[in-house]
Amino acid sequence: MYTMERKKLELIQFSRALVPFLVMLFHLSGTMMAYFDYNLLGFSFIPISGGVNYFFALSGFMMYYIYRGRIGQMHQLKSFLFNRFIRVYPLYWLLTCLFLFVLFLNPDFSVGHETDIDTLITSFLLIQSPTELEPVLNVAWSLVHTVFFYFVFSLLFFSKVNISRVIITIWALLTIAFSLGYLYIDHYLIRFFFNQYNLIFLAGIFCAYCITHFKMNVKVSILLIIIGGMGFPVIWLNSIHSFIPISFDMGTGLASALIILGLGSVDMQKDMNIPRIFNYIGNAAFSIYLSHNFALDLLSELISQLSVYDYLGGWLTSMVLLFLMLSIGCLVHSFIEKPLVQLIKKGIFEKRNSLFDPVKKTV
Template sequence: MNKKLNLLQVYRGVAAVLVVLTHGNIILSREMHQGDLLQIFHFGWIGVDFFFVLSGFIIFYIHQSDIGKANKFKSFIFKRFIRVYPLYWSILSIKILASLFNTNKDNIYQRSADEIIKAVLLLPQNHSILESSFIGVSWTLSYEVFFYCIFALLILKNTRISQSIIFAWIIGIFLNLLNLLPIDESFLLRFIFNERNLEFVLGCLAAYTISKYQFKFATSLIYASLFLLVVSVINTKYKEFDVSGIPPSLAYGIPFTLLIIGSVYLELSKTVNIPQILIYIGNASYSIYLTHGFFLGNISKVFTKFTDKVNILYLFPNPNIYYNVNAFLIVILAVVMGCVIHSYLEKPLITNLRKKVFTQIS
């Protein structure tokens, strides 16, 4: 990528914060039993849809010239591995250590070796197992890793056979989207042909469009995508994960694709001044994404104990006001702690690993 696309980094940060807000609504409602202001962000799970589309875009945009070049395979694999696994394993290790003090029935030590291995390697696994005993959002990383493997196949061998496999995969996704693929009884097939995988394909399509065509109306495309996103949000009901029956891979995947195309065209055509703090949050988005559940849960427990001990509620005419203020403070603290993890763990970890690994393979 010749020019750093800061707008996409800002969007990455916004997507991460949206996920924090929607999980904040779920976790804080459970831990604090009050406060409803975060329900406004019940649609925040769409941040995952953006991450998938963006991943498809980034991988294709950066590595399209590597397709069919087997000598680039090792470098691609190492780059993707370093980007995903070291931080994930670090956070997972902390979660495992923390579980030593957890007497919950879903403690990690009650899990089978098969379930633990799948969690460590980010192999497909039931969401409920990951949420209760490991890192809840890691199910999305399984899709990321799967997409990297698909793209790695194109880099290793861009033959008719590999192209046919990928084409059949995309057709299978569409058939499954239309409920025309009889795979309900197979967890693995439902994972392989899950509609979310379509968002990676849409991201690749966005990158291909930008690399092949010119578009002068970038701002109009951004406005159109934002309009479509607002329409989808308005039609997303509380506690539902579709848009009035329309799959999120279409209702959100398509607008996010248009948003990325328009934003990249805009930044390639002129300089867009963006506050550094927004870019920083975007850079820290992976750390925020991986750690926010841990921080939301534990910080809320501290706030609850403080409230019970000090009996501060009598100062507020409406307890909901207190709980809503607390909720936003906890969300902010979770984001800040994610940024701390990024600065003092993720950045040094990845920088050092890149130096060591690429010195060896170059």
């Protein structure tokens, strides 16, 4: 067993840059089929990409990798939750409000439940809705699971860390039992608390534990990356033909874990460098993910009305939409997300300092 110091994981960052393209391509394929009856790369017959499951595994991986040295330190809990909060909620709230404004101007973008009071409350809080409908910003369904897992992970900061580990282990075993059908309770909270997505988060944690405690042969690591990469198209085909008895989420979750384990292992042993553009896109991944579907809805409607498809055809129209989605996501990251986070951090820092400034007496 060995333990290595924390270092920047370039290949992991590279994967953060690539996965948004996968998610965008699949959503774009569905939109192109709906608007123009064009099947982009044959993806329209596949329900989802599984890219979100990669982000689930990556979230678990990064949380353990970053905070592993602070486990059991209660004083770190507040900092962890604060950093998670400003990472997710401010930008999400802003884009949700913007989408609601668009719905007010053009109700055609609505599917019917976005302005219900229950949906609004659960959407803004990012908690599971009793109706199990998607949040106002539909891609935020994944954030509901992510936020829940943040709270589960936060148990590891409690000083009685062994008790926390027992609680998480029991929760994981129950999740496995519910996922395999050994247990069943027909209630939306049970389905949420013991959802199989939790196992993907935990798989990410396991991968981070492995690369920080064990040295894996680089050739084996590369083999894991290849197997995981091949796993995605295999599971896509399996979603249509059902030749392997595994669910889509578990299949893509397992493939994601193998890729992350392989990439992380290589990163820990080799000094890698990726082009700056991929480093930037990796940092912008959250903004791209949150904004791309919203942008795609608006752009598709505009392109349809302008008859752009008639001039460019399916392939070029798709590439234009992909480029515009990516560009909008990057603009959101540079001009909204980053300044917003910096502003909040600066405000909190100045407020904290003001509490410790000596009170000046006036004579």
